Amino acid sequence: MIRIKIKNHREIVRKERSRLVSALAPFFVDVEQRVEEEIVKQIEQVFKTRGIEADFEIVFDREDKA
Numbered sequence: 001m002i003r004i005k006i007k008n009h010r011e012i013v014r015k016e017r018s019r020l021v022s023a024l025a026p027f028f029v030d031v032e033q034r035v036e037e038e039i040v041k042q043i044e045q046v047f048k049t050r051g052i053e054a055d056f057e058i059v060f061d062r063e064d065k066a
Contacts, residue, residue, distance in 0.1 A: 006036055
């Protein structure tokens, strides 16, 4: 099992979107989850092009959500 924890999700959003959107986004969407979903999509695409079959799951750390 490979588990990846994204530690700089807000920084990634700032780089990918404007500052205003990154400041307001947490009020409308779970930014960390959204970043993780996008990263999983990219990893899935790489695996698919190489013929690797895998299941992906985003697991939330209860300590992080507290």
